Amino acid sequence: MSELVLGVSAYYHDSAAALVADGVPVAAAQEERFSRRRHDSAFPARAVAYCLAEAGATLDDVAAVAYYEDPALKFRRVLATFAAAAPRGFASFERTLPEWLSWKRDAPRQVRRELERLGLGRVPEVRVHRHHESHAASAFHPSPYESAAVLCVDGVGEWATTTLWHGRGSRLEPLSEIRFPHSLGLLYSAFTYFCGFKVDSGEYKLMGLAPYGTPRYERTIRERLIDVKDDGSFRLDMRYFEYLRGEVMTGGGFEELFGGPRRSPEGPLTEREFDLAASVQKVTEEVVLRLARTARERTGESRLCLAGGVALNCVANGRVIQEGVFDEVWIQPAAGDAGGALGAALLTAHEGGAPRSHLGTGRDGMSGSLLGPGYGDEEIAAFLEREGIPHERLGPERLAERVADVLAQEKIVGWFQGRMEFGPRALGARSILGDPRSPRMQSAMNLKIKFRESFRPFAPSVLEEDVKDYFDLPQESPYMLVVAPVAESRRLLDVDEGQASGLDLLRVQRSTIPAVTHVDHSARVQTVSERNNAPYHRLLSAFKAATGCSVLVNTSFNVRGEPIVNTPADAYTCFMRTDIDYLALGGFLLTKADQPQWREDGNWREEIPLD
């Protein structure tokens, strides 16, 4: 049997488990997909059980468990933060110290206890890796590169918030770092908080808001909040931030600089928020660009690997690619802390001598990030029979043709195929799809399916072989983590914006694929290849054959505030609660019009927290 290493990340947000066999990722999932609690931070018991089951293994077969950060070192940082904030941080001290003393500083022991409780065999040695080392490993080891520069940028783990590495073969050499409290991730989170969104999840909304604003606060941010050196290193002026005290991100300092108190959550969005978003986004891009240039200079490499929460900022990633700082960039699809579970497992495996066996194949080692649970047609058939759900059974070819046809008629389709994605993006395994040519698709999908604000743009999936016809993107983007301009040839000239401003700008049609074109003519592109996702590639090809268009709208299969669906039952529930017209469940097609009346107790909208 191959040598198995189980990776775990837990107790902060987005807990996850990952299993690596002889250095190859074979299973990985976030706990939220099983517990149905978004960003679940509890011990990932069900994700661990799934990973083991996927490999047909028990803990007896696992050589080692790898934990994604060093809690003892993190505890020292927490203590130093208490001291730095005193005497104004008692509330946070009182709230968090007891749990740090009782178990958090020895989280690996807690992990061992929780694993023993699963009753899945004897728990092997638990090894601890540093937070940024786990990120770096998740970025470099699965990348298709023999050697590369590696850059990790996030909020904070132990002390490091930004780290630079040189990856060669199976070795990762640390070069330089920037430490807490100076953090690009926390700067972005501070603005997320100030604009009334949730820290650790609303950052995405801030990024979506940025194209509506003008960066009129850029100078203020650069002069007062962050001092950026030419080499990309930076320091924040902590007099303006409140997060050392632990309860809130910003306070009086921000209010003075940016004209009054923060926006209240769910309050109206004003020009100030648009402009704040545009400003902090611009500063972030500038810093990431400089960091990338430094990474190139320090390593002499022509390829870059990225991870850490800030690597989910696909607009900044797009800038790095657009400016040609590197010949090629690879971004870990689970760039946030969930990916730390995979990185930690890879570190332990490669330290034990496992090879990077995907090198030389020209592919990365992530299997398209389709590392989650899959459900075969027999299992799905049993579910449909048991629940008495009307359906048609179609082969893969006919399914692709039928779905392509209804998509061309502006219908919205739930697409549930194969193994679930690892990472925050849906990549065509748990996706809701639509026709990008339709001018009404954007608002229809936002309001009738996702039940969310209409300012967020949708992302396109495009056949890899046709990407250049639609977008200015010089490399592949299999994990939807890169924003690129829509090609000039697809843009509509002389667009009349009339009196439109703010969110109304989104209603203006700017290209032949309006549903995925943001107000600045950008799009968050996913390139789809046959080797990464054959069923989805087949569907895109069928849609192209039917319409001449190689692009689909791809959004995650969930409603606002809910984790992405995992099981066929999750998918059916979401299908019935929303205005999705068809559901392709494995080889089966379900039509909304044929379904019985959907009944459920209670109001599900009230049970899902706002995101």
Place this chain on the structure above:
Amino acid sequence: MRKLPLLLVYYLFVTPIGVLLRVTRDPMKRRVQRDADTYWTPAPVRE
């Protein structure tokens, strides 16, 4: 009731230590240094 011991520890130990550290060596490096060339620090040596 655990609040009282926490209060005592916080104001009798954490606060004086914190204030002392801030005036002596500012471990959080709260102020920017406009004239410095870089804020990078070498990666810590791993054991």
